[in-house]
Amino acid sequence: MTITEPGIRRADTQPVSRYHTIGIGAGPSNLSLAALYKNVTSERLALFDSRPGTGWHTPLLYPGVRMQTGWMKDLVSLVDPRHELTFLNYLVTSGRLYALINSQFDSLPRIEYERYLTWATERLGVVNFGAQVDAISLTDEGFQITVDGVPAAVSEHLVLGVGTRAVRPAYLGGLPAERAFIADDLGQRLAALDRTAPTAVIGGGQTGLESVLRLLGSGFTDVRWLGRNQWFRSIDDSPMANELYRPSHIQYLQGLNRGKRRQMIDDSRYSGDAITPGGLRALYQANYDGFLSLGQFPVTLLPGRDVQTSDLLPDGNIRLCCSTSTLPEEHVVRQLVVAAGREHVAAPFDDDLRERVEVDDDGDLLVEPDYSVRWKGMNGHKIYTFNASRYSHGLTNAGLTQLPVRAAIVLNSMFEREIYPIADDVCAVRW
Ligand SMILES: Cc1cc2nc3c(=O)[nH]c(=O)nc-3n(C[C@H](O)[C@H](O)[C@H](O)COP(=O)(O)OP(=O)(O)OC[C@H]3O[C@@H](n4cnc5c(N)ncnc54)[C@H](O)[C@@H]3O)c2cc1C
Numbered sequence: 535m536t537i538t539e540p541g542i543r544r545a546d547t548q549p550v551s552r553y554h555t556i557g558i559g560a561g562p563s564n565l566s567l568a569a570l571y572k573n574v575t576s577e578r579l580a581l582f583d584s585r586p587g588t589g590w591h592t593p594l595l596y597p598g599v600r601m602q603t604g605w606m607k608d609l610v611s612l613v614d615p616r617h618e619l620t621f622l623n624y625l626v627t628s629g630r631l632y633a634l635i636n637s638q639f640d641s642l643p644r645i646e647y648e649r650y651l652t653w654a655t656e657r658l659g660v661v662n663f664g665a666q667v668d669a670i671s672l673t674d675e676g677f678q679i680t681v682d683g684v685p686a687a688v689s690e691h692l693v694l695g696v697g698t699r700a701v702r703p704a705y706l707g708g709l710p711a712e713r714a715f716i717a718d719d720l721g722q723r724l725a726a727l728d729r730t731a732p733t734a735v736i737g738g739g740q741t742g743l744e745s746v747l748r749l750l751g752s753g754f755t756d757v758r759w760l761g762r763n764q765w766f767r768s769i770d771d772s773p774m775a776n777e778l779y780r781p782s783h784i785q786y787l788q789g790l791n792r793g794k795r796r797q798m799i800d801d802s803r804y805s806g807d808a809i810t811p812g813g814l815r816a817l818y819q820a821n822y823d824g825f826l827s828l829g830q831f832p833v834t835l836l837p838g839r840d841v842q843t844s845d846l847l848p849d850g851n852i853r854l855c856c857s858t859s860t861l862p863e864e865h866v867v868r869q870l871v872v873a874a875g876r877e878h879v880a881a882p883f884d885d886d887l888r889e890r891v892e893v894d895d896d897g898d899l900l901v902e903p904d905y906s907v908r909w910k911g912m913n914g915h916k917i918y919t920f921n922a923s924r925y926s927h928g929l930t931n932a933g934l935t936q937l938p939v940r941a942a943i944v945l946n947s948m949f950e951r952e953i954y955p956i957a958d959d960v961c962a963v964r965w
Contacts (some may be wrong), residue, residue: 556689563920564695566937584666698876714870717837737873775805904947
């Protein structure tokens with residue numbers, strides 16, 4: 535466990551540390567919480583993250599990848615623009631303000647956002663890296679977390695920010711790992727791949743697109759991009775679509791019944807779960823450049839293909855069997871990159887706590903408007919969760935657009951007073 539805050543020590547050699555609040559995960563969700571927390575209370579908070587150090591989806595970062603959200607959507611600005619951890623303060627204090635402005639990015643490089651998170655993490659000094667929380671239990675003193683099998687800390691309240699992980703579809707099993715892998719492994723495997731061999735990228739979202747662009751930029755000449763939907767969709771970034779990412783809309787969603795809310799959230803998914811428009815343009819232009827030099831397009835776009843199974847042929851090639859809107863299809867490739875979406879990471883509750891936590895018909899945690907989880911025997915101790923409540927809190931729940939607003943709502947609830955007023959009244963839309 536890397537120690538970043540004086541007083542936090544390895545639990546196998548020292549007594550268990552006590553905190554007012556423990557956060558599991560030190561991604562943007564809990565960093566935003568920690569940033570606001572530090573300015574409103576002298577109580578102690580610590581975050582625990584299994585990563586060895588700072589980072590943000592690091593395996594998927596490389597030059598050229600861009601953010602899907604604007605720079606004002608940082609850890610703090612939406613509720614506290616005078617906070618020292620604004621993105622603007624990061625730019626000024628790191629001396630890169632003018633260079634970035636004059637580069638006139640439509641969307642920021644993701645690497646820059648990662649650097650910003652590293653800068654903020656260092657200033658917060660509350661993150662314990664290399665700390666895989668493998669159990670959360672309820673004790674007489676509150677929540678106890680176990681790190682690497684050893685009780686490490688106890689707290690009054692718990693905030694889950696455990697995020698998501700890449701889906702590994704069943705058809706990857708049985709294929710050679712050095713030639714068939716998830717997009718997170720592409721950077722590590724790229725050098726050993728055959729640039730002229732047929733290479734499939736499966737997944738029509740942003741990560742699929744970025745994998746295709748990365749292969750194209752590395753000189754691959756036969757890339758086949760397969761996606762389940764009928765076309766590769768860009769994000770709807772219109773003003774109306776952005777109205778869905780406001781506190782007033784989240785509040786409106788809370789007032790709907792579950793079925794209606796779910797339908798509205800599903801209907802609006804392409805305002806967020808899709809490709810950055812500039813990314814598709816970059817692909818089309820690079821593909822056209824490839825056509826001019828090779829006499830054929832290096833990338834073939836294959837939308838409407840849902841890969842069901844795969845098998846390894848005697849010659850070492852990989853056969854993919856897909857359903858389509860008409861007849862099934864087969865694609866034979868040598869190499870395979872999978873970007874099939876992300877799934878929630880389950881909180882490591884022990885059996886007793888898992889029994890106490892209430893879930894809905896889909897098995898998802900029941901999350902209140904203040905992001906608290908309903909559980910039996912709360913006794914003043916609260917569990918909050920970020921990113922586990924898509925169908926209660928909408929699409930903002932999965933992204934960066936409302937980070938400080940969510941954190942402010944949690945703090946208002948935790949300290950039972952309106953520390954941060956959440957006002958969003960200047961709105962022309964009546965939902
Ligand atoms: C490649 C990529 C790009 C994205 N770009 C954007 C974007 O531009 N704009 C946008 O709005 N959204 C974007 N998103 C979606 C979303 O905003 C991010 O996934 C964001 O990082 C979510 O923050 P988080 O803190 O909730 O979770 P995460 O960032 O996933 O952090 C969760 C952390 O919890 C840790 N953890 C999990 N379980 C444990 C455990 N048991 N013990 C200890 N630590 C644990 C993990 O190590 C991880 O560091 C992107 C997602 C991806 C995958």
